[in-house]
Amino acid sequence: MSLALKSSSFESPQPQRRSTSPRATRPIPLQPRLDPLALARLQGLQRVSSVLATTTLALSLLSYGASVYIDQRVEQAAQRLSELQHSQQQMATFNAVLKSQMAAQAQLPTSGLQPPKPEAVVFLAPATPRPVTTAVTQASKFLPLGQSRPPLGY
Amino acid sequence: MASLSSARSLRRRRPASLAHANPAGAKGRIVLVWALLMLAIVTLAGRLVWLQVVQGETLADRARAQRQIPSQPFPQRYPISDRQGNLLALDRTVYTLYGHPQLFNQPLPAVATALGPILHQPVAALAATLGQRPTGIRLANQLTPEVATLIRQLRLEDGPVNGLELVPQQQRFYPQQELFAPILGFVNWDGEPQAGLEMAQADRLRRPDLGPRDRLEAMTAFQSDQATLKLTLDSRLQRVAQQALAAVVETHQAKRGTVMVMEVHSGAMLALATVPTYNPNQYYQADMAAFKNWAISDLYEPGSTFKPINIAIALESGLISPAERVEDSGQIRIGRWTIKNHDYATVGARGPISITDVLKYSSNVGMVRIMQKLSPASYFDWLTKLGLNRPSGIDLPNESAGHMKDRQEFMRSKVEPATTAFGQGFSLTPIKLLQLQAALANGGKLVTPYLIDSLVGATGDSLWVPDRPPAPRVFSPQTSQQVMTMMAAVVDEGTGSPAQVAGYRIGGKTGTAQKANPSGGYGRGRITSFVGVLPSDRPRYAVLAVIDEPQGDNAYGSTVAAPLVKQVMESLVVLQGMPPASTDQPEEPPTPRP
Numbered sequence: 041m042s043l044a045l046k047s048s049s050f051e052s053p054q055p056q057r058r059s060t061s062p063r064a065t066r067p068i069p070l071q072p073r074l075d076p077l078a079l080a081r082l083q084g085l086q087r088v089s090s091v092l093a094t095t096t097l098a099l100s101l102l103s104y105g106a107s108v109y110i111d112q113r114v115e116q117a118a119q120r121l122s123e124l125q126h127s128q129q130q131m132a133t134f135n136a137v138l139k140s141q142m143a144a145q146a147q148l149p150t151s152g153l154q155p156p157k158p159e160a161v162v163f164l165a166p167a168t169p170r171p172v173t174t175a176v177t178q179a180s181k182f183l184p185l186g187q188s189r190p191p192l193g194y
Numbered sequence: 195m196a197s198l199s200s201a202r203s204l205r206r207r208r209p210a211s212l213a214h215a216n217p218a219g220a221k222g223r224i225v226l227v228w229a230l231l232m233l234a235i236v237t238l239a240g241r242l243v244w245l246q247v248v249q250g251e252t253l254a255d256r257a258r259a260q261r262q263i264p265s266q267p268f269p270q271r272y273p274i275s276d277r278q279g280n281l282l283a284l285d286r287t288v289y290t291l292y293g294h295p296q297l298f299n300q301p302l303p304a305v306a307t308a309l310g311p312i313l314h315q316p317v318a319a320l321a322a323t324l325g326q327r328p329t330g331i332r333l334a335n336q337l338t339p340e341v342a343t344l345i346r347q348l349r350l351e352d353g354p355v356n357g358l359e360l361v362p363q364q365q366r367f368y369p370q371q372e373l374f375a376p377i378l379g380f381v382n383w384d385g386e387p388q389a390g391l392e393m394a395q396a397d398r399l400r401r402p403d404l405g406p407r408d409r410l411e412a413m414t415a416f417q418s419d420q421a422t423l424k425l426t427l428d429s430r431l432q433r434v435a436q437q438a439l440a441a442v443v444e445t446h447q448a449k450r451g452t453v454m455v456m457e458v459h460s461g462a463m464l465a466l467a468t469v470p471t472y473n474p475n476q477y478y479q480a481d482m483a484a485f486k487n488w489a490i491s492d493l494y495e496p497g498s499t500f501k502p503i504n505i506a507i508a509l510e511s512g513l514i515s516p517a518e519r520v521e522d523s524g525q526i527r528i529g530r531w532t533i534k535n536h537d538y539a540t541v542g543a544r545g546p547i548s549i550t551d552v553l554k555y556s557s558n559v560g561m562v563r564i565m566q567k568l569s570p571a572s573y574f575d576w577l578t579k580l581g582l583n584r585p586s587g588i589d590l591p592n593e594s595a596g597h598m599k600d601r602q603e604f605m606r607s608k609v610e611p612a613t614t615a616f617g618q619g620f621s622l623t624p625i626k627l628l629q630l631q632a633a634l635a636n637g638g639k640l641v642t643p644y645l646i647d648s649l650v651g652a653t654g655d656s657l658w659v660p661d662r663p664p665a666p667r668v669f670s671p672q673t674s675q676q677v678m679t680m681m682a683a684v685v686d687e688g689t690g691s692p693a694q695v696a697g698y699r700i701g702g703k704t705g706t707a708q709k710a711n712p713s714g715g716y717g718r719g720r721i722t723s724f725v726g727v728l729p730s731d732r733p734r735y736a737v738l739a740v741i742d743e744p745q746g747d748n749a750y751g752s753t754v755a756a757p758l759v760k761q762v763m764e765s766l767v768v769l770q771g772m773p774p775a776s777t778d779q780p781e782e783p784p785t786p787r788p
Contacts, residue, residue, distance in 0.1 A: 118410045125413065129269065129286060130339060136281040136369035143429075147437055155434045155761070156768035158697060163773035 267364050268416050270385055271392075271399045274378060275422045276429045277464075277647065282374050283392070286367040289337040289360045291345060296328040297357030300350050308355070309333070312344050336365065366392070370429065372471045373436055376487040377427070377590065377645065380474035388477070389485045391423075391645065394591040398649065398658065399423060420652035425645050426462035431455060434765040435467040439739070442758045443469045446744035452489035452624050453739045453762055458632040458727070461641035461665075463588075464735070465762070490593045493621035494740065497707025498556045498751065499725045500617030502677050503630050504565055505549060507576045509673045513567040516676045519546040520563045522555075528562070528612045535559055536706070550680045554688030556704060558616040565615035570605040573614070574598075580640070580668055582622060586629040587642040587663060596622035618707060624723075628738045631725045634677050635701075635733035638669030682730035692756040693726050695763050697774025701730030702759070704751030709743070719743050724755035728763055729775065737762050 074082075146153045154160070245253065269285035276282055291313070295302055306321035313320070313334045323331060337345075342360050349355075366381035368374070379390020387393040402419065404412040435453045443451045455465040468489050472480030486492075508514045524543035525534040535541070535558050544555065552560035565573060577583075577598060585593040598620045604610045613619035625643060633640045642663050649658040669677075681701030684690040690702040702725060709719035723740040727733045739755040739762070766772075 114410060118413060121413050121417070125417065126287065129284075132273070132281060132284060133286045133367060133369070136284065139280060140369045140371070140373075143433055147433070155437070155765050157764045158695065158767050158774060161768050163771070165773070 267362055268401070268404060268412065269364050270401060271366065271381070272401060272421045272423055272649070274391065274399070275424050275650075276427045276432075277425065278429065279422075279424070280429045281422075282370055282425070282427075282429070283366060283368050283378050285364045287339055287362050288335075288365045289339070289342040289362050290335050291333045291337055291342075292359040292361065293324050293331045293333050294329040294357040294359060295324050295331070299356040300352055304350055305355055305358075308348055308350055309345070309358075312341060312348075313337075366474075368474045371473045371475060373429070373432060374427070375471045375474045376468045376484070376489075377425075377466055378474065379485070379591075380477045382477065389591070390487070391425075391590065394589060395423065395646070421657055422650050424647040424650045426457075426464065426647045427466065427645060428464045428769060431465045431762070431765060431769055432467060435465040435762050436469075436471075438758055438761040439467045440469055442739075442741060442744075442754060446741065446746060446749055446754055448741045448745070448754075449743040450488055451739070451741040453737070453758060454489060454624065454628050455762060455766060456628055456632055456643055456736050456738075458636040458733050458736050459641070461629075461632065461643045461662075462647070463643055463645050464766070466645070486592060487590060489624040489740070490588060490590050491623070493594055493597055493623055494721050494742070495618045495621050495707045495710065496627050496723065497617040497705040497721070499627060499631075499703050499705030499723050499738075501553055501556065501561055501615075502634055502681055502703050503580070504561060504615055504617075505553065505680065506634055506669050506673050506677045507573070508564050508568060509676055510669050511568055511572065511576070514549060514564055516549055516680070519548055520552060520560050521545065522547045522552070522557050522560045522563075524559060526559045526562055526612075528609045529607075531609045531612075533558055533562055533612060533616075550683045553680045553703065554684050556689050561615040562612045565611060568611075570608075570611045571601075573611050574601055574604045577614070577620075580630060580633075582620065582626070586623070586626045588625055589644050589646050589660065593625070594623055596620065596626055617705065621710075624738060624740045627723075627725070628736055631727065631738065632736045633668055634674055634681075635727045635736050636674070637671040638667050638674045639665040640668050641665040678727065678730050678733060681727060685726070685730075689752045690724065690726075690756055692752050693724060693760045693763070695728075695760055695767070698763070698767060698772075699729040699731050699775050700726055700763065701728075701733070702726040702756070704756060706750045706752075720749065722749055722751045722754045724751045724759045726756075726759045726763060728766065729772075734772075735763075735766060735770075737766070 145151055267287070271283075271285055273284040274282045293305075295305075298305055302324055303321055306317050306324055309315070310317035310320050315334070320333070323333065337360070342362075345358060345360060348358070364385075365383070366385075368378065368380070375390075377390055379388060379392040379394075381387050381392050387396045387399075392399065401416075404415055435455065439451050439453045442448070450469055452468045453465065454463065454467075456463050466487075466489065468487055470481065470484045472484040474480075477485075505514075509516070514520075522535070522544040524538045524541070525532055527533075535544075536556065541555075544551075544557065547555070547557065547560060549560075549564070551557070552564065568576075582596045583598045585595045587593075598604070599607075599610055604614075610619055629640065629643055632643075642665065644660065644662065646660050648656040648660075651657045678701050681690075681703055682699060684704075685693050685700045685702045689704045690700075693700060693702050705721075705723040705725075707721050707723075708716040709721055711717045721740065721742050722744055723738065725739075726737045728735045728737065737759045739758045741749075741754050741758070744754045767774075
């Protein structure tokens, strides 16, 4: 735009200054003279830029769509997480209240329950740790190694 | 482009001779088009700046407000649990109900009639309240999520009700109500901790501020930041202790009382029950005096429960041996004061008795004679070494330091060391006495009592463990063992026999002290106590009960406090899985916790 303006506004009056004769005037060079090679280059450039523009447009549309979709999914997930967090808090509260109420009820004289006393409890000494049997030795009790029964259908 | 095509069309329509007239007209039009385009660009740019820069924040907020679904506010504080993970304090969502009558799509009386039964409010009063203003009327506070759901689902003949707004907020909730109130304290409606651990650990309990973040980011941050402040207390034992204590206080019409259970090797508290207590969920209805934990903040004269500590001082100083005998004359004159045994009127002088008998019969005169062997200066140094004038260091706020006479007064007046010998003339908190008894039981180390185990993450890993101060050794293991043997005799054959638990070796000491008047001197009020150690041959737990001002002539440490300690010990051995001594298997000594 600015080039065109320059050529039309500044170049054309110059001949008038050099010669006042109307015959000496010549038309504005409206059509730039370009050699075919440059023209071909420009044409190629135009194609490339068209492809680029189309690709960019497609990509931007795609990314816009994706952003809307992801946003929607994230929003749904956030909603679910919020509900779960709320439920978790409520469950924790209910559980604590329930435990406390049960303990309070157990303390009532009408419940028939008593605080723990050693004479009403059987203390068992922990058993001596038994040797750990592996899965192979367990299996070997029933099936000799290397032998397997055919599968049984029901 | 535009200039070229216009020039071309001019050329077609006009002869070449007129070409000289074209540049001016073309130029004008070109400038016009250029100006229009520039104007358009400037306008667009200006609008862009207006939207993005000037109004950017406001518009972004409006967009966010449209996009966001009103979510639940996040809990402000970490929950608190006992040693088994039972929750003692947690945040819960409560709702405040607002009415906006100008938005009602149903007649106001119909809305009031529907809401009345849900809110447990008289319909007429509700209708009057709703008639006050066209909008923003607070109708109810602290509504539970269940009530909030009922209000949301409210349907009248013409469909759902518009104009009712439920605003959620987080509020601290204590499911165990009175059971832990003097320990935990409470958080008021404004979210400010006011007492107890809630106040002492306010910074540790407060969740990191999620700030003005995106909701999703805040939710994720909240989810990944789960922790619980785990205490050393056992809810089951605390419940047993609280119930038994409340029953004793009621039976004896006492002013107040406390029962405490402590692991002697670590200082971990398993139970700390006090009466009076209050419901922290309704703290606004409680007596302000109940907000302090008197077992931590109030001083009392321990009386005879301090005698085993004095015996340990004398043994550790090498002034007496366990086999030594002292003369119990029943009464003794110190300056212008006469000190008598509590049973002088009935028993009189006992004559020479063993050190064990001094404890067994709780002989004041015997104690005075033993402690007279120690110079007042050394005695004072010992009391200072035991930290009698310092707090125990328990992780609860507002703990008081014990009160002793100053050094000059203690050394000048002969009666001061004499009264100190049987636990009067100075005062300390019940928790301090328990700390000293634990030092006797654990082999001589002055462990610091504590309630906070750690801050535990969601996967059970420790996020923070409080620093435990090192436990200085004040008595030798030998002295500790010797005193434990004597204390076992007190329970087996002496004043502590009401604390016997069949099958278990228990050491203990009773205490019945006269209470000092505010004007000085001693009045009729007494404070009874009993300290028990279990098992006495390999101590693991110390239990202290203090009952303030029990009524009745038969109110002594042995009749009021010892049976209470027995009850707590019976539950303690079952809950801790400690078999009776006869079937007791050799086991590893308990490992002191850091």
